[in-house]
Amino acid sequence: MSGGLFRSPPPRRALDPGVAMAALPMPVLALDAHDRFVFVNHAAEYFFGISAGQLGGLAIGDLVRPGHPLFGLIAEVRQGNLIVVQHDLAFEGPRLAREGISVQGAPLPEIADGVLLVLQDTSAARALDRQLTFRKAAQNVTNMAAMLAHEVKNPLSGIRGAAQLLEASVAEADRELTVLIRDEADRIRTLVDRMEVFGEKPSERGAVNIHRVLEHVRRLAQSGFASSVRFVETYDPSLPPVLGNRDQLVQAVLNLVKNAAEALTEAAMAGAEITLITAYRHGMRLATPGGEQRAHVPLMVAVRDNGPGIPDGITQNLFDPFITSKAAGSGLGLALVAKIVADHGGLIEMESRPGRTEFRLFLPMANDDSAPAR
Numbered sequence: 001m002s003g004g005l006f007r008s009p010p011p012r013r014a015l016d017p018g019v020a021m022a023a024l025p026m027p028v029l030a031l032d033a034h035d036r037f038v039f040v041n042h043a044a045e046y047f048f049g050i051s052a053g054q055l056g057g058l059a060i061g062d063l064v065r066p067g068h069p070l071f072g073l074i075a076e077v078r079q080g081n082l083i084v085v086q087h088d089l090a091f092e093g094p095r096l097a098r099e100g101i102s103v104q105g106a107p108l109p110e111i112a113d114g115v116l117l118v119l120q121d122t123s124a125a126r127a128l129d130r131q132l133t134f135r136k137a138a139q140n141v142t143n144m145a146a147m148l149a150h151e152v153k154n155p156l157s158g159i160r161g162a163a164q165l166l167e168a169s170v171a172e173a174d175r176e177l178t179v180l181i182r183d184e185a186d187r188i189r190t191l192v193d194r195m196e197v198f199g200e201k202p203s204e205r206g207a208v209n210i211h212r213v214l215e216h217v218r219r220l221a222q223s224g225f226a227s228s229v230r231f232v233e234t235y236d237p238s239l240p241p242v243l244g245n246r247d248q249l250v251q252a253v254l255n256l257v258k259n260a261a262e263a264l265t266e267a268a269m270a271g272a273e274i275t276l277i278t279a280y281r282h283g284m285r286l287a288t289p290g291g292e293q294r295a296h297v298p299l300m301v302a303v304r305d306n307g308p309g310i311p312d313g314i315t316q317n318l319f320d321p322f323i324t325s326k327a328a329g330s331g332l333g334l335a336l337v338a339k340i341v342a343d344h345g346g347l348i349e350m351e352s353r354p355g356r357t358e359f360r361l362f363l364p365m366a367n368d369d370s371a372p373a374r
Helices: 017-023 042-048 069-080 123-151 153-169 172-198 210-222 246-266 312-317 333-343
Strands: 028-031 037-040 084-092 097-108 114-121 206-208 230-234 242-244 273-280 285-287 294-296 299-305 347-353 356-363
Touching: 028 042, 037 042, 042 114, 069 084, 069 097, 069 114, 153 172, 206 210, 210 230, 210 246, 210 273, 210 299, 242 246, 242 356, 246 273, 246 299, 246 333, 246 356, 333 347, 333 356
Parallel strands: 230 273
Antiparallel strands: 028 037, 028 114, 084 097, 097 114, 206 242, 273 299, 285 294, 299 356, 347 356
């Protein structure tokens, strides 16, 4: 054969399965017959908030409450010697609080009655689904605002004008009806005027100190509708400025605080408390329309209350216009929040259960050359 000698490639080294599992991005743990940890990867250390060295002396029962569905899954794996999957589990304990966790259990032949568990956090997928839902709600509000402004305000002016003309010419007994028509026309116009804030008018944006926004909202609330509520501030003082419009951010946070205060007041909560939180969440990125870029939204602003929580029946459509659990509510406050956050390229997350409701806004960071917002 002409040419150089054919050389076979050097044999590949066999990959240690333990090394492969240690590198996996989802938590992987192995348990012995007594449910003690015999292996955890780095992701599992992060999930439980405990180092591998500390976990080595513990059993799964030291971290998960008795009667948790996880123990049923483990027992089923051992009894049937088969793979078992369970979805949407919540892990709550002294060291962890996670929801929406899928767990896959499988027999571990190398250890008698050993079980291998792989955990997958589906909250990121849910956050993406909520992101799409909130953006759709914001677009619905924009479309509705344009429709109302165009289709309602002009004929409404005619109705009100006609009522005014009739008021001067009808008998005293009928004048009350013309006044009623005029007042109702004014009420509808006020509602339409409120909807116009959802329009597509561009707004100036710049560097905004979000802590000054929160302080302004707190002072407004405590001097009015939330005078009986205790405020707690948990701020990250090193947080960089938000790229946004100050007035719109004030409106968004004010609506969230007002909703929280009203929920606490309606429930007549003893020890009513609203917590304002800021934090930096490195790695929070959102796909922009078209999917070509990902916007960095690391600045988190949260409003938390210790009220009764939001009814389950409205949580999926909470940000749609005219959806509310309040007898006298218009259902526009949270729709406006969704619109403002979407216009800023951000994301809203909501978590609610009795005793704790939290709205989290993730917003973009201002560049060094961003001008201060007005």
